[in-house]
Amino acid sequence: MDERASAESGTCVDAAREPGAGVLLPRRSDLSGEVPTDTDVVIVGGGLAGCALAYFLATQGVELAVLERAELNREASGTNAGSFHFQIAIHQLTGAGADADRDRLLADVRLLVRAAAMWRDLERELRADLGVHVTGGLMVAETPEQLQILVTKQRIERDGGLDTEVLTGAELRNFAPYLAEDLAGASYCATEGYANPLLAAPAFAARAFEAGAAVRTYAPVERIEQLQDAGAARFAVHHARGKVRAHRVVNAAGAWAHELARGNGFELPLRAEGLHMNVTEPRDRLLVPLIQHIGRRLTLKQSSNGTFIVGGGWPARAEPWPARPSVRWSSVAGNAAVARRVVPALADVRVIHTWAGVWAASKDLLPVVGESARVPGYFTCVVPTGFTLGPLMASLLAGQMTGTSATLPSEYSPDRAPTLARGGARQGGPS
Amino acid sequence: MNGRREEEVGLLVVGGGPAGLVAAELAARHGLTVLLVDERATFGGQIYRQPGPGFVVRDPRRVGRDYWAGVALVEAARGAGVELRARTAVLSLRGTTAVCLTEGDEHVTLLRARRVLVAPGASDRPVPFPGWTLPGVVTAGGAQALVKASRVAPGTRVAFAGSGPLALAFPAQLRHLGVNVVLALEAGPAPRAPTVARLVVAGWGNAALLRDALTYRARLLGARVPLRYGRIVVRAEGEDRVEAVVHAAADADWRAIPDSEERLEVDTLCVGYGFVPSTELLRLAGCQFGYDENLGGLVVEVDAWQRTNVEGVLAAGDGTGVRGALVAMAQARLAALGAAADLGAVSRARAARLARPVRRQLAAKERFRRALLPLYAVGPGIYELATPETVVCRCEEVTLARLEEAMEATVDTDALKSYTRAGMGLCQGRSCQPQIGAVLARRTGAASEAGSLLDGANEARRPVPRLSGGQLAALAGTTPRPPVRPAAIGVLADDTVPDRGLFVGG
Structure with missing residues (x-):
């Protein structure tokens, strides 16, 4: 991986030769570039979900901007332990027993098997050392x-x-x-x-940038205005450096996603x-x-x-x-x-x-991924066990947004009740 | 099995150097219950460091004046009723509650104090240059500790390179103890008549300091140790250990002047470019900091009674800016009086009256320090000696080249740390942060003014324009976390902390 990544392109930095040869980081000069004023998709939040989604969308030709208020990957995406726990988190359930939840657990397992396959292949796909x-x-x-x-x-x-x-x-x-x-x-x-949770999101961001995504840091979003009769642009995203009109927005603001959503009048089942x-x-x-x-x-x-x-x-x-x-x-x-x-x-x-x-955290620990029926064009991509499942959920959402794969299951819907209980949630412990 | 012990105390003093000892004694004399902890085996701090356990002083004349000063301070504190607890590190400080660990104990102690005085002292300013990690390259403080505590000479052909008012004390002391010092380099200029004249005026009341400085100089000259001003070490050479030192003439900014290099074979290089305050505990507590390279970099902000912005937490001594033992002890008196007044042990009026001569003394010292600045102001060149191959973070073996590459991606210190691992090792950034800060400051220039700067109230990420400067941002940028000293899992473990477990819905 070492030589491939460093010889690859002029847009990326090979920061750590040893250990971690072939580490791929986006350039500061690129991240501080102009924010476009019109685009198809604006993703709010430069964590793993936002950067991975940017990569999967941009490589399918979608025009987009990622707006991150500070540095990429500095919150949950970069402060977890980076473990993949594929064994089902059965202890997240009620005391009712595993058999009672069998169907949902089976669905979980199938998802985790897909996540395992994705992680196994991700270094090759991104041509970067992710540790x-x-x-x-x-x-x-x-x-x-x-x-x-x-x-x-x-x-x-x-x-x-x-x-x-x-x-x-x-x-x-x-x-x-x-x-x-x-x-x-x-x-x-x-x-x-x-x-290595410190390297995954930056690598996604660097490849997304190569594919044409406008990934920008220090561009905090102040509010998302819903536009009437504005043609293709349904939103005006106001940020510290100006305003960008977009056809679709994605709330990938992680632990602050519910605060952002409140600005548009709805509650996400997150805290x-x-x-x-x-x-x-x-x-x-x-x-x-x-x-x-x-x-x-x-x-x-x-x-x-x-x-x-x-x-x-x-x-x-x-x-x-x-x-x-x-x-x-x-x-x-x-x-x-x-x-x-x-x-x-x-x-x-x-x-x-x-x-x-x-x-x-979502009360049921399920991802909050999909389009809100309340605000058409407003998507959310937040995954409580985000390191294991984040890239997979981002790719599924990208598939839905580009119409290349099936829509996401309704149990991930951002519109589900905040109090929706799936037994008791594990007290913390995403991975 | 494991729990933790809990204790309550009026004043907890962290650090048993001159500041801590003096404050503890005075506070105890005013009626406070005082516990003084120090992580070392003996008290006295660096300057009055006592010989390690097992040493018996047979010939009092040979151990030096500092030894006796230390003995006197320790005895005075003990006599006033201070409880002295050695080998005890403070792992965490939140408000006035400290988590302490005494070596050999099976569990930590939770100390609830009404006031906490942090007097952590300072450590050698880490200065990376090619070869600085070679065995045989030691810091002045390290060499001094070796000599004072263990009575061991660091080498047989010793070169000293450093700067500062007391820099010559190190080679002079080493020489005095019989060490073969073959060269002493002072980065600052040789004292010239106008400066000396100003010193004499400003030094009124600082006779002891002046006398010491002159004594050190005379001792070195008397021992025929070549003493060279305006020169800095540019690299240490050697295969498995240091074999030679290369030094060069330095300009006013301490930048090496081309074609002025000289090489000398040595087996030990002792480096002492001043000290930096130990800030980790005060940063963890959430205290507000300012920046002054000549005081060691990050300096905690205190009021007239040495109180920080954190309720109940005071600071004194070199840990609040390196000014030496006399200033440290004067600050300590103010802190003790302030704490005693705050806790009602002495009236405000009386405290103010008792503080008056101390304040006069401090003002005189400050005038003297400022007068000395032209001689000893730290030049920016000190942080420009590292070459791309130089390992800047010793714990994680991160070179300057790798750091500079990562700076293409970010100039945020937390992000830089995560990309390179610099500062993640055993020392938690203590030896690489000043250099990284300086490199960041050079790279970002004026842009750093808008960067993320330290805010004491919360750990480093809120802009505080008053504290502008890339170095401050870099020094302060990584988030302080407990434990401030490494501690074993078995000692930290507390089985009495409830684990709510994972089945919470049923």
């Missing part, structure tokens, strides 16, 4: 009840086309000797892994949440797969440079933009406790840094 590592992933159970859920989950995954297996006893001990000995079991999915992560010093390789917990807040991996990244949905204190959420000490301490419980050898590994990011 994709397929490591496999374990979901551990502490109790017999949790283990039973893993067994049920595994059957649904098999039926949906995702290969997973449940390991217990000596088999698990041999496969993952670093896990606490008294865990009840774990399910394993070989296709799970991670990418902003703070999310905590712990990062340790680098250590010799202890474990390869991702580890998450079926019943407690833990996601953990040892990244390619040896540091452990530990999270799992511990909260951070929300602060008004542009401040980042601030760290709650209880999240440092609680997250560390679960990590040590599951991987005892972490006890003497030192945390050198924490971070807190936002994420856009």
Whole structure:
């Protein structure tokens, strides 16, 4: 990938030769260019969803502009851990049991299988190093009840086309000797892994730019005006540097999408949440797969440079933009406790840094993707588990907007009731 | 199994250097319950650093005046009833609640204080130049700590390069302790008559400082150590460790003058281009900062009683701008009086009266410092020594070339960090941020005026025109996060924190 990306074009920067040869970043001089005054699509928000959508639309010949208020990829898209969790988040459901939700879970699995395929191919498609590592992933159970859920989950995954297996006893001990000995079991999915969340959206943006998209930073959108009798342009998007008329707009503002939508008179089923992560010093390789917990807040991996990244949905204190959420000490301490419980050898590994990011939470954790019936031409593209599913949802929305693929399922509709419950949502923990 | 201990205290003092010790003592004398913590094994800070555990002073004359000054401060604080807790790092500070960790403890301690005085001191200004990461290249502070705490000489042929009013103290002390110092370079100009005259006037009341400076100079000259003014180190050479130092004449901006290079074989290069305040805890607490390269860069803003903009949090000493131990101790007195007055332990009128001579002393010191600036103002050339191959971020091994490439994509420091990993390692940017800030400032020029600048109230991203300058933006730009010092997962872990788990809908 290294030579391809750096030799590729004059519009991109090869910033990090080692590690991460072939990193693809858009140029500052391009991002600060003029904002067009007329276009087909205006995408508000330069996160992973916005940049990926820009790429999929621009490569299909759609004229568009992306307006980002600050730097690309600086909020949820760049502050998550970059893990792909393809095993279904069965613990997001009610206590009613997996069988009760079987149909929806099957649909989830099929979607996740498609996301897995997309991530596997994405570095080739974008001709850029995204730091994709397929490591496999374990979901551990502490109790017999949790283990039973893993067994049920595994059957649904098999039926949906995702290969997973449940390991217990000596088999698990041999496969993952670093896990606490008294865990009840774990399910394993070989296709799970991670990418570098700091590189994915910028690479999409750079390729979108090449394909003609006007990707612009430091262009905060103030309001989206709906125009009457204005021909093709149904919207005037007012931003800090002027005004752009557009036929369609896409709200890809992530954790602030619901605030933007309110300006046009409707509520999105979204809210902003703070999310905590712990990062340790680098250590010799202890474990390869991702580890998450079926019943407690833990996601953990040892990244390619040896540091452990530990999270799992511990909260951070929300602060008004542009401040980042601030760290709650209880999240440092609680997250560390679960990590040590599951991987005892972490006890003497030192945390050198924490971070807190936002994420856009929907009550049902389903994507909020599609056109609003209330405002024709107004689309939304926000994905709570946005790193795993963001690129896939962006490509599906691009297919719908260009008429090249089927419309998205109604359960993703931005018009669904904000209180729509799909059991209880997991308390944080997008990926 | 693991919980955490909780304690309450009137005044928590963070840092056991001159400022911390003096403030703690005075506050305790005014009736406050005072706990002083320091992450090192002994108190006294860098200047009055005490020998490490296991050392016994047999010949008091040989340990030097600083040793005795330190002993006196520690004894005075102890005598006033201050609880001194060594090997204790503050990992996090929010409001006046601190999370502390004492070495060897199995869990952290949550300290709820009514006032917190942060007196974190300063560390060597990191100056990247080709070869600066070679073994044998040490900072002045590092060499001094080695000598003071462990009584170990850093090498057998030592060159010193640095600047600042006290720069010559290092080679002089090293020489005094028997180290073979073969060259001393001072980046600033040699003192000339008009400046010296101004110093004598301004130095009224600063006799001790002047005397020290002259003593150091005399000692070096007496020991026949070549002392060269107006010269800077441009690179260190060597295969596996430093074998030679290359130095050059510097112009007024500390930029190397072409064709003036000289080379000298050494086995140790000691670098001391002044100090930078340790700001991480104050930044984490949300304090407001200003910028002054001559005070070390980022300097926290305090009022007449050393109070920051964060309720209950005070700051004193070199951590608020590097001015030396005497100023640090004077600030500490103001802080102690201010905290005592705020907590009702002493009346405002009495505090003001007691503060009056301290303020006069501080004003005199400030005049002296300003008079010295023509000699020791830090030149921008100090941050132009790195070449493209020079590793700027040592922890993540990021070269200047890679940083400059990434700057084609962004000049936002948080984004730059994420693209290159510079500043993500063990030191969390302490040794690369000044250089990165300077490079960003050069690249963005006037454009940086509009860039994102530090706002204490919230972590770095709100424009504050008053604090313009690319360096400030860069220095302040990355978001401060706990823990301020590395701490093991097993020590941080607290099983009593409720995990709401994941089944919340049922």
